[in-house]
Amino acid sequence: MTVRTRFAPSPTGYLHVGGARTALFSWLYARKHGGKFVLRIEDTDLERSTTESVNAILEGMTWLGLEYDEGPFYQTHRFDRYNEVIDQFLEAGKAYRCNCPKERLDKLREEQMANKQKPRYDGHCRGQHVAPDEPHVIRFINPQEGTVVFEDMVRGKVAFQNSELDDLIIRRTDGSPTYNLTVVIDDLDMQITHVIRGDDHLNNTPRQINILKAMGAEPPRYGHVPMILGDDGARLSKRHGAVSVMQYHHEGYLPEALLNYLVRLGWSHGDQEIFSIDEMVELFDIEDVNKAPSAFNTEKLLWLNQHYIKSDDPARVARLLSPHMGELGVDPAEPPELKDVVAMQADRAKSLLDLAVLCAVFYKDEIEYSEKGAKKNLKTAVVEPLNKVKEKIAALEDWSQENLHAIIHGTAEELDLKMGKVGMPLRFAITGGIASGDLDHTLYLTGKEACIKRIDRALEYIQQQG
């Protein structure tokens, strides 16, 4: 039997990190077992479903690289099939029409709550004859005795009393089928073998198993993964900041960093923190996922992002960085080569946004000084060393890091100054205070012409300050 998993979001918003993690687990499970990963769009809620949301979800999956093998399938295209099953149920006496007015249902619920009972439909219309042409819903006849037991891949054995369940609606008054019915039919028709989903669905599982049994089918295996909480331990929501996967894209996160972070949330493999996609596929096991919800921690995500920024191929990082450079108004196509700048600057960036700022100075005509930095670094005392370095640079024919290194150190020696007295103002003159790598490396990438220009400008600035 080939493994078939699925991701089945409802298109009522963007792809959020919780959904992304569930999708990742599902995808990993399929990949690990050489199976198929199916994407299904659960859009039976006509009111709230939008194509923008579908696109947003697709976009998020693509960015993360969670490619699906089949789909996307839309539930709205499958109404005939759902109705077929509902009609069969009706014929076989496994479902019935119900015309209980809302008022009756509300009252029932209130009474049950007052009696400290779980609110549930009382089966009032079970024996009644409701004519097909009057407004009605269809309810599934749920067994009222016995227990539904299943072995969940993450929770272990889970049992629900049938007496806790009621006759749920499977077709609305407007004729549209409802969630618990459609998932069951789809998972069956799409031959899903392993249903990996958020644990907010745990309570739906016994109902779905009962429907499946009524169809004479065997239930798939289930794995309910705990949800993700915000930093404060409360359910993740917009007030926690970025929740949408694409938001992370825009904020300069690498997809592999988010993936790595997400896979470690609720799952681990010994002491290992860094996982390539291949390692995830090889090592991940849904059975090892924790049962408890975990809190999303941006600090750790940031650490992983930095890790990938500094250890990925600089050429690749440069490609991802380019658009962000453009946003800062510089053109990274000009020399120096962006990948060289990235190679030098990557260590100090936690995001591509940071990195863009760090790299932009190498492409600007005019750099800005921070007031505090200028006050500290550009004093009359530094005029002499700056001038000297400038002269030597101007005379330098072979533009190499080694020669620049020699110039800087030579100047310090000649003037009998400590390295810092030469290096600090020089670095400030060249970068305007932006952190960068070795001074000679920084000068080298900045280029001869720009170096001279920037030193001149610093000297001018000092003169103006008097």
Place this chain on the structure above:
RNA sequence: GUCCCGUUCAUCUAGAGGCCUAGGAUAUCGCCCUUUCACGGCGAGUACAGGGGUUCGACUCCCCUACGGGACGCCA
């Protein structure tokens, strides 16, 4: 309210009855490296929710309590 589920450092986690003086990672702090900022290296503090059992022995098994989350919809 009822049902279901969960609970190890601030956070993510290791732990399958003796390996635990509870390990790793992030964050924090300190030291080292260093022409800056980082990176890197080394080090520090911080946790088994509480109470009862079972056992020679419990973070690990059982029960109760507390706390947290989920579900209870003509949403998915």
